[in-house]
Amino acid sequence: MSANVHGRALQLIAQARVEGIAEANSNWLRAHLEECDFCAEHVRHTDRALQLLRTAAIPLPDGLASRTQFRVRLRAMELREREPQRRALWFTCAVSWAFGIASAPYVWRLFAWFGERTGVPKLVWELGFGLWWAIPAVFVAVVLLMENARREAEQDWMRQGR
């Protein structure tokens, strides 16, 4: 029997276990295995390996589930406590933006008037107006950055001592 035939058989043996093979290939393989001890032995070894893998038992650490449930419940409480604060923050920002849009033409005139009175260059008071508009967005960005930093600090225990 040629090496090509064995090669095809070995490939089909693996393929049958990984993704399945067509019926024609399956029939060919069955016929080949009846004649070829080497490939039949290969099938036995492969199936034995998979059987051992499937049945290998591992002991669970004591109280793993209950300790995890406790930690998850604590974290859930923390998140629930933060929820109203977060909602209040977004509500405040929304009101602030709405007010900003509604009052923009008046504030623009106010900045222009103030610029004229004090002799400040036009570019400066225009920048001031832009800054006044951007304050809510900057505030939210700072809050989110601070939250991310705190979360990363909380996760540092994962990286310590390893």
Added chain:
Amino acid sequence: MLMTDETKTIARGLRRRDPDLLDRLIEQYQYRLFRYLLYVTGNKDRAEDFFQETWIRVLERGHQYDGKSKFEAWLFAIARHLVIDWQRSKKAQSLDTLTDPEQDHPLQLANEKEPSPLHQVLSQESEENVQASLQRIPAIYREVLVLRFQEELQIDEMAGVLCVPLSTVKSRLYRGLEALRSQLQRGAAS
């Protein structure tokens, strides 16, 4: 159909951060998740840390699970990302890693003469030499063998968990299967 109902229920519960649902899921998946993490990290204590952190992530990011795929596939993907983040932070220098041994990063196994933490855990209950063989297989192959033959995930589900193309999953499975078979054969012969 039943699977879809179950996963939709899980997705709804996770969106609400339902504590009873989370308790039930932790109980239900504890063995499978811990086993996966143990095979991937090769260390019991580390697997335990990642186990807890995975469930915290499930709580925090539960709204991202849409219930269209198997819950365990999503769960393993979260666990895997945590392990990879940690390996990146440690520069993956000292232990078994999930990097592809055929690419630029050479795989560095722990000293094979000493029993590894994975071996110590597995050998407590298994009388076969499968544990010794598994610890000699690169983590990246161990992982696909566990997902396919222990967790019985489909190849497309595995591709989702591992974030790699189907062809890569298949090639890792073939190599892993061959590595396991020859390691066991070697173990039986010695």
